[in-house]
Amino acid sequence: MFDAVLIRKSDSGQEAGVSKVETAQLPQGDVLVDVAWSTLNYKDALAITGASPVVRSFPMVPGIDFAGVVAENSHSDFKPGDRVVLNGWGVGERHWGGLAVRARVRGDWLVPLPEGVSLRNAMAIGTAGYTAMLCVMALERNGVLPDSGEVVVTGAAGGVGSIATMLLASRGNSVAAVTGRMTEADYLTGLGATSIIDRAEFTQVGRPLAKERWAGAIDVAGGVVLANVLASMRYRGVVAACGLAGGMELPTTVAPFILRAVTLVGIDSVLCPKPQRLAAWQRLAQELDMAKLDGMTTEVHLSDIVSMAPKFLDGQVRGRILVPINLQVG
Structure with missing residues (x-):
């Protein structure tokens, strides 16, 4: 059992909160990732609050991106222990996302994290x-x-x-x-x-x-x-x-x-072809001043994400909201 933000829908409406889920409940995919960091993005805030019909199926774990380490794998491009980052591909909308301790996704959606970019910095970028x-x-x-x-x-x-x-x-x-x-x-x-x-x-x-x-x-x-x-x-x-x-x-x-x-x-970041993704992440690793990232980041615990989401939509948030998930990973 592990923690995840879970959005549920019932006859009385939509609700979100931190719940316990099992690895067996995760959707299909050929790579299981131990998530180290995730983030709160505009689309996540829409999903959690229900302000826009972002979520396509329920229940749903939001989180359109995450960084972590491969735990189990049957995809040719990765092996256990590889550091990876995911952005988009309908994760957090159609497929359970990164605001959870574990995520199971398609390996084609993952990008190997460039050298010199920490798991935390990967989500400060996000x-x-x-x-x-x-x-x-x-x-x-x-x-x-x-x-x-x-x-x-x-x-x-x-x-x-x-x-x-x-x-x-x-x-x-x-x-x-x-x-x-x-x-x-x-x-x-x-x-x-x-x-x-x-x-x-x-x-x-x-x-x-x-x-x-x-x-x-x-x-x-x-x-x-x-x-x-x-x-x-x-x-x-x-x-x-x-x-x-x-x-x-x-x-x-x-x-x-x-x-x-x-x-x-x-500009579409969700379905952007992998060659462009790889090029973008390589350039971010080379050109972005990682030291400056700390000045534009705020860390919010997983348990506080639901209460933070409305503030995000009201324009009360500066820069990037990071969510530490499992700091023992990587």
Whole structure:
């Protein structure tokens, strides 16, 4: 028996809490992992609170990512003792996830943890950091270089935004950090942001085209925020869009695309092909300042995850929320 956050559904509604489960209850898979660390992400918070129909079957263990050590294996790419990380693949939505002491998954979903990245750091990076790197790689593929001009990052004090700011600054980009919490200005400057912009500038529907400001953008908000970002891109600017914290709708026009040749690139971290995953994690290991990660992380015990989830959705969380699961692993 081991501890896991379990979401159940009944006629009276959905409830979540820490429960005891058995290894035999875990879903099918060819790799059993002893989980060392997991995290609380935006999607996990939606699942735990029931604020959005993220969970596809019940009962469900949330946790869209985890880092741990292979305990049992019948997959050719791994052996017991290997350190691995998982992001996405419907884990925590359709398949039991990482907010548990053990997880059984398909080996094709796992990535070997690069040398020099600890299990804790793997989750300080987590799906947020991996997604941020996919965004940076997309900007690069589309010609946004350090000398191209300023790059704007929305939701900059959150997990994706914080690591995106760090990555862009480390490669020499000038970064404009957008946040709804101007009290986080010093934090964002410490991550490398060169300017801080109040999110209030982006929350009202604006003109189809505004003053040209940015060569690149990483957007986690969607909605009106993304529409205003698109309207302010420079000629041939590139926007990597990876989130919907500000809404699913996109009240924009074709003007940025046909008059300024702006490129809008969609970023999906859930089903991203394995070669890109491996490349992203290798670059994170090489380019991310691991020492800075400590300044943007908070540890929350497994038993406190359910009470933390609503705070996450209310925007009361900075950076990354780490969940120590079994510190004896690895």
